[in-house]
Amino acid sequence: MTSRVRIQLQPLGATFEVERGAPLQDPLFVHGVEFPCGGKGRCKGCRVRVLEGTLPVTPEDAKMLRSEELAAGWRLACQSRAQADLTLELAQWEVPILADESAFEFVPREGLGIAVDLGTTTLVAQLVDRATGHVLSVRSALNAQARYGADVMSRVEFAVAGNGQRRLEQLVRKQIGRMIAGLIAAAQADASRIREVVLVGNSVMHHLFCGIALEPLSHYPFVPAEAGLRAFRASELGWSIPGDPTVRFLPCLGGFVGSDILAGTLAAKLGESEELVALVDLGTNGEIVIGNRRRLLCASTAAGPAFEGARISMGMRASTGAITEVSTELGRVSCRVFGNVSPRGLCGSGLVDAVAAGLDLGLIHPTGRFNHGRQEWLLAPHVALTQNDIRELQLAKAAIAAGIRILLERWGASKADVTRLYLAGAFGNYINRSSALRIGLLDFPIEKVQPAGNTALLGAKIALFSLDGQEGSYAALAGRIQHVPLGADSHFQDVFVDEMGFPAPQPVPIGGNQS
Secondary structure, X not given: OOOEEEEEEEOOOEEEEEEOOOEOHHHHHHOOOOOOOXXXXXXXXXXXXXXXXXXXXXXXXXXXXXHHHHHOOXXXXXXXXXXXXXXXXXXXXXXXXXXXXXXXXXXXXOOEEEEEEEOOOEEEEEEEEOOOOOEEEEEEEEOHHHHXXXXXHHHHHHHHXXXXXXXXXXXXXXXXXXXXXXXXXXXXXXXXXXXXXXXXXXXXXXHHHHOOOOHHHHOOOXXXXXXXXXXXXXXXXXXXXXXXXXXXXOOOOEOOEOHHHHHHHHHOOHHHOOOOEEEEEOOOEEEEXXXXXXXXXXXXXXXXXXXXXXXXXXXXXXXXXXXXXXXEEOOEEEEEEXXXXXXXXXXXXXXXXXXXXXXXXXXXXXXXXXXXXXXXXXXXXXXXXXXXXXXXXXXXXXXXXXXXXXXXXXXXXOHHHOOEEEEEHHHHHHOOHHHHHHOOOOOOOHHHEEEOOOHHHHHHHHHOOOOOOOOOOHHHHHOOEEEOOHHHXXXXXXXXXXXXXXXXXXXXXXXXXXX
């Protein structure tokens, strides 16, 4: 018997070998398998199906998967070890990652710059000519840290245990270093002309990249150990770039409001507006900025990972096989599946659509309970919306809606005073605004809500051209934004509970299939 076993992945056609008895988690992550709970066997996000060979059923498999799923060969990849040759069913993951091609105002500067949006799930980097503002090359990838947890709190949990933080720091620094080398090669650029690298990300990504202890962010009052600008030489990070340019990670704004939100505020020009405007980034921690040129307030609220498909019974990223849209016509339900393949699960935008449709069809009560004793709703073959899924969405949407209300109260304004609300990031770009209004997530007229794309990356590019002391720079803007810790607001819990319910459904034509 040889010491190595052969693993084949279908329909990818990829084949690799591992040591007999080795965990499958690391090699499968390379091929796109997600581990939303960090490989702890707490979810079903890493399911694979055995087509040939055997994988014993583990206690975690038996706990998380139904008997018919086990009989069909489904297993949790994070709990599996390769004891013999295997052929596994693995759908190809296509992930839409937002880059940015927006035009922006700038004062020409010498040399090249690199802007990096370091997201919890994805990384995007662009090589920019600072004389013309032109993007010379783009690279994007899944964040290699994701194998240790899909959301920020799973990442924090891993980091504070043992030497986890050091592992996560090394992973992402090496990954970004490889991306930078790819940018230079793709553009056939003279690397000696690179003058600066600017990174932005949420507070957890900031700490993990910069080597700042995450322990304070693991418990109340969630105050970061250090939130300011961090600067390095490229060589300090293990990057070999001629001239050893400066690498800056822009400052966080407080709590879980990171430099990605500072960059977004810069990109959306909130600090230049005469009217009251807002920026909302929907994710595990929903970040909100409200204000104008005279005053800016920001906050983060623990929305949970529902918007990213985590903790949802059949949740997944917006990738191949995900139901991204759910619509109704004359009482009939139709689903759009990313990649035009058989549906495998439900992503955040599809979840919001599904609940909005359920409300309109009278299947879901405004309290969030299914009507008529129903326990789940089959949206498409093998993909269902469960009662727990609705509750997870209620918790997420209530947190965002309550955060917006509290900031408006602090401002002394109402929703009617907000002239425009920008939705940042990938989820904000894909969410159906009508569905968001329908479930009470964003209680603003649709014409006031504007998807703004990857404002974090755009803001990072703008920072490549700004000088610290000049008006309109990221540094000047950061000094004007006041962080509001919602956890310390005695009114927040009452508002949160008040926002848990859904608006009453509107009548729809009778007839059609509602199952």
